Amino acid sequence: xxxxxxxxxxxxxxxxxxxxxxxxxxxxxxxxxxxxxxxxxxxxxxxxxxxxxxxxxxxxxxxxxxxxxxxxxxxxxxxxxxxxxxxxxxxxxxxxxxxxxxxxxxxxxxxxxxxxxxxxxxxxxxxxxxxxxxxxxxxxxxxxxxxxxxxxxxxxxxxxxxxxxxxxxxxxxxxxxxxxxxxxxxxxxxxxxxxxxxxxxxxxxxxxxxxxxxxxxxxxxxx
Amino acid sequence: xxxxxxxxxxxxxxxxxxxxxxxxxxxxxxxxxxxxxxxxxxxxxxxxxxxxxxxxxxxxxxxxxxxxxxxxxxxxxxxxx
Numbered sequence: 001x002x003x004x005x006x007x008x009x010x011x012x013x014x015x016x017x018x019x020x021x022x023x024x025x026x027x028x029x030x031x032x033x034x035x036x037x038x039x040x041x042x043x044x045x046x047x048x049x050x051x052x053x054x055x056x057x058x059x060x061x062x063x064x065x066x067x068x069x070x071x072x073x074x075x076x077x078x079x080x081x082x083x084x085x086x087x088x089x090x091x092x093x094x095x096x097x098x099x100x101x102x103x104x105x106x107x108x109x110x111x112x113x114x115x116x117x118x119x120x121x122x123x124x125x126x127x128x129x130x131x132x133x134x135x136x137x138x139x140x141x142x143x144x145x146x147x148x149x150x151x152x153x154x155x156x157x158x159x160x161x162x163x164x165x166x167x168x169x170x171x172x173x174x175x176x177x178x179x180x181x182x183x184x185x186x187x188x189x190x191x192x193x194x195x196x197x198x199x200x201x202x203x204x205x206x207x208x209x210x211x212x213x214x215x216x217x218x219x220x221x222x223x
Numbered sequence: 224x225x226x227x228x229x230x231x232x233x234x235x236x237x238x239x240x241x242x243x244x245x246x247x248x249x250x251x252x253x254x255x256x257x258x259x260x261x262x263x264x265x266x267x268x269x270x271x272x273x274x275x276x277x278x279x280x281x282x283x284x285x286x287x288x289x290x291x292x293x294x295x296x297x298x299x300x301x302x303x304x
Contacts, residue, residue, distance in 0.1 A: 060289065093292065102237065102295060103240040107244050145238070147238070148294070173238065
């Protein structure tokens with residue numbers, strides 16, 4: 001099972017994401033932002049970090065990278081795509097997911113082991129969890145506040161597309177405690193927290209993040 | 224050469240943490256009577272030749288596509304003499 005991990009200039013969690021794919025039992029495939037070839041992968045991860053062009057808005061210029069043209073097209077065709085942190089911002093800027101991410105309401109960079117509740121298991125990336133399951137994974141962001149208009153938020157809630165929600169104090173001012181959302185089809189998921197940093201006991205607070213990566217492997221196998 | 228200015232501002236209903244931080248610093252420096260601050264971005268675009276209607280329409284498209292994110296921001300476009 002081949003899972004592509006895109007490296008943008010400024011990506012810093014690409015190696016961790018690739019490692020998480022390997023720990024989950026998949027084969028990570030390195031993808032370069034300037035290359036539009038997805039190398040026949042079965043899924044794509046847009047990792048965290050900082051995209052070039054964050055000066056303008058996070059992900060605003062990365063969205064126009066050659067690789068994103070291919071990712072957007074493939075996502076419309078059903079390819080599973082997971083955007084983590086900056087990857088989530090890139091997905092919103094790409095219009096693959098609704099809404100936007102703004103500077104944390106606390107005006108500080110936040111770095112914590114964050115408790116989350118899995119709200120939807122009907123996505124390519126969360127099928128291995130149980131609905132309502134609580135997990136703890138690292139969260140680290142400066143612009144992680146999820147915002148959208150009320151109609152969009154209501155639609156996301158109504159269609160079961162809020163994938164994970166913050167439990168406890170809201171770390172960044174995200175509306176309705178939203179930590180992650182999915183597109184209508186459930187193949188595209190954006191997450192602000194970092195499951196790829198919680199896949200091994202040695203380096204993570206838990207191994208709770210592994211489910212995101214095993215989910216997609218099972219999904220692709222069963223597809 | 225003509226100059227076109229694009230101003231991008233966070234939508235009124237969107238929280239602006241940067242503006243809030245600036246607003247809270249002002250009274251500490253003795254600047255009184257400022258109720259709130261919104262912080263935006265100003266882009267100055269030098270265009271080749273005359274600023275025609277066509278060119279302006281192009282800038283508006285750029286403002287909508289790249290310079291702003293319509294989900295969270297409003298923009299205005301104007302020609303500067």
